[in-house]
Amino acid sequence: MSGGNISVMDYQSQFLNEIYHVDSTLGDKGLQVYQNNLHMTAMLSLTVTYPVLAQMVGEQAMFVLSHRLLRAELPESGDWADWGQQLPALIRNSELNAEHPYLVDIAQFEWVFHLASRSQFHALNSASLQRLADEALEQTFITLQPSLKYLRSSYPVHGLWRLHRSQTEQEVPSRQQLENVMNHQETGCYVIAQGAHNTNIVEVYEDEFNWLRGISDGLSVAALLDIFPAFDFAAWIASAIQRDWITHLE
Amino acid sequence: MTAIHPLKQAQIHATPVGVGLRHEHYSAALLPSSHSVDFVEIHAENFFAEGGAASRLLDQIAERYKVSIHGTAMGLGSAKGIQPEYLKKFTRLVNRVNPVLVSDHACFTWGNIDDMPVHAGDLLPLKFNHATMNVLADNIDRVQQALGRQLLIENIVSYKQFSPSDYSEAEFLATVAEKTQCGLLVDLNNVLVNYHNFTNGNALQLARQWLRHMPVNAVKEIHLAGSTPVEPGMLIIDDHAQPVSDECWQLFDDATARFPNAATLIEWDNDLPSWPRLLYEANKARCRQAMTTELMA
Amino acid sequence: MNHKHAIAAAALAMALTTVVSAPAEAAGKEKCYGIAAAGQNDCGNLAGTHSCAGQSTMDKDPGEWKLVAKGSCESMGGMLKAEAKKRYEEKKQKG
Known part of the structure; x- marks a missing residue:
């Protein structure tokens, strides 16, 4: 790097530092424009990534959260959609968590959905299913959609998510609607993955959840059948194919 | 009136x-009943996702319209350089869409804060x-x-003022176009x-002078905004x-x-x-263009 | 053929039935696309919109900004304080 480049680098890094860290409320009008734009863009972006959370906490809280998050997580990819992963952790450590403990799970759920909804879908290689007829089940592995993620919650996050997503942005669900969701038992295990046409969210029971974890941990079909002898593999593989969860066997 | 000079005719x-x-x-743009427009410009980063609804939508958009890809984050003037991962996504998008134009800004976006890489999320x-x-x-x-x-390079709005340096903005853009053979995207409202x-001077007069510094053949696109x-x-x-201001329309007549x-x-x-209403704004541009070329003839 | 192979064979049979019955190719043309999230990257500068979110309760100093949840959290918080919270805490401990 030439000497000239270093001076350019210095000016640019210093300017970035001023925007991110210097208090401009009394100072430079121009710097304030850059700081306001950064903050408002961050807030808007976070509201797009976390639409349900935004409806739950309201605009003002999103304003403060985005401001705090800019300090905890620097944008670095050039695409605002990549920014915001640290929000669930930030909420967990915020004063919101005591009164609203479900928010961390909602935020986690939304981040996972956000990632899956932007991922590529891989169609099933149905020829590879023939590996099940093979002798070597110890060397046969199920490959799931790369976007497939699972999570747990003690709160009815799927119901809350659906309820808020069915409202327009400005609407807040009624107390009655919220109560209905809160009183509805969910399994507490969720699987989110990119599908052929939509990003799918499926509530599963404990046994299926553990089975999926086994697959992700790299267990062979033989090992899975050993560990989960009661699990109905045949019924599962049919439903997993319908849910677009499997890409191939290898 | 004399006959139209053949060269001029070619230009009209x-x-x-x-x-x-x-x-x-x-959805409005994809309705079969929508009026058409010569091309649409999308922001590159909004279509960086490898899958999902935006990606499928892009296929539909590209089926119906000619597309121009406008980057909002490339930060071509960054001393830190453009991050390889970003450039990879940008290139993949351009290869997929085969756009009529590709552009970004004469600004910087990448840098370090406390030795950590950071993107400005803005045009600096x-x-x-x-x-x-x-x-x-x-x-x-x-x-x-x-x-x-x-690639076309666009002039930006700056909220920070610098003391005079080696080039004026217009000279700077003209020089980089000559050096790299890039095209220029002139945003009239930004000027x-x-x-x-x-400045306290007549902005329209000053902007007209600014345009005179631009190398005529390098300017491949004009942005209008309000x-x-x-x-x-x-x-x-x-x-x-x-909507585009009257002042900006007047400058557009010069630019045309x-x-x-x-x-x-x-x-x-x-x-x-x-x-x-947006398409109406585009039609307005078309009408003003027609009037200008008529006058030139 | 051992027990595991019998299960695998049954699974294969089920899987193949599913693959045949799923109209995978036809569905590809279907306009069932989900909703594209709003673009998060734009050129329009948002600095001027600061006041909409700022409101009068926002102090100028970011350190003073209080994090108060409005929206549907207002109802949810109330609900959790009563029955539901107890129930979910119990469930959490079990889980």
Whole structure:
């Protein structure tokens, strides 16, 4: 790097530092424009990534959260959609968590959905299913959609998510609607993955959840059948194919 | 009136007029009944996702319209360089869409804070000196090579003022176009906003002079946008939230006469009007273009 | 053929039935696309919109900004304080 480049680098890094860290409320009008734009863009972006959370906490809280998050997580990819992963952790450590403990799970759920909804879908290689007829089940592995993620919650996050997503942005669900969701038992295990046409969210029971974890941990079909002898593999593989969860066997 | 000079006649042809296509207008723009427009401009990063609804939508958009890809984050003047992962996604998108034009800004976006890499999420102003020129030209070269095609570079609004340096902004852009063979995207409103914010002179007059520095054949696109008016003494924010101002239309007449190869684009990003209202703005550009070329004839 | 192979064979049979019955190719043309999230990257500068979110309760100093949840959290918080919270805490401990 030439000497000239270093001076350019210095000016640019210093300017970035001023925007991110210097208090401009009394100072430079121009710097304030850059700081306001950064903050408002961050807030808007976070509201797009976390639409349900935004409806739950309201605009003002999103304003403060985005401001705090800019300090905890620097944008670095050039695409605002990549920014915001640290929000669930930030909420967990915020004063919101005591009164609203479900928010961390909602935020986690939304981040996972956000990632899956932007991922590529891989169609099933149905020829590879023939590996099940093979002798070597110890060397046969199920490959799931790369976007497939699972999570747990003690709160009815799927119901809350659906309820808020069915409202327009400005609407807040009624107390009655919220109560209905809160009183509805969910399994507490969720699987989110990119599908052929939509990003799918499926509530599963404990046994299926553990089975999926086994697959992700790299267990062979033989090992899975050993560990989960009661699990109905045949019924599962049919439903997993319908849910677009499997890409191939290898 | 004398007969039209053959060269002039060759120049008198309608150039494409497009509009920025934003999320709010996706469905209206894809309705079979929608009026057409010569091209639509999308923001590159909004289609970086490898799958999902945006990606499928892009296929539908590209099936129906000619597409121009406008980057908002490449930061071509960044001394840190453009991040390889970003350039990879950008290149993949360009290869997939095969756009009519590809552009980004003469600004910087990448840097370090406490040795951590950071993206500005904004278009930050460059110093118009030789060292920055080298950085910008190197980055443009690299991107043009990666894309295998010409890139257009757009002038931005700056909210920060620098003491005079090696080049004026106009000279800086003209020089980089000559050095790298990149094209130029002239945002007329940005030129006006900069003069309004930082000079007391007649902004329209100054902007007309600014245009005279632009190498005629390098200018491949013109951006038109409107900013929300502010109280005297306040900085005008380039919010793309208004119809194109009268002043900007007047400058457009000059630009149309000067840059016969430039496509025109209406940029509207905030407080969006309806899709038909946006297309009306594009038609206005077309009509003014026609009047200017008629006068030239 | 051992027990595991019998299960695998049954699974294969089920899987193949599913693959045949799923109209995978035809569905590819279907306009069932989900909703594209709003673009998060734009050129329009948002600095001027600061006041909408700022409201009068926002102090100028970011350190003073209080994090108060409005929206549907207002109802949810109330609900959790009563029955539901107890129930979910119990469930959490079990889980």
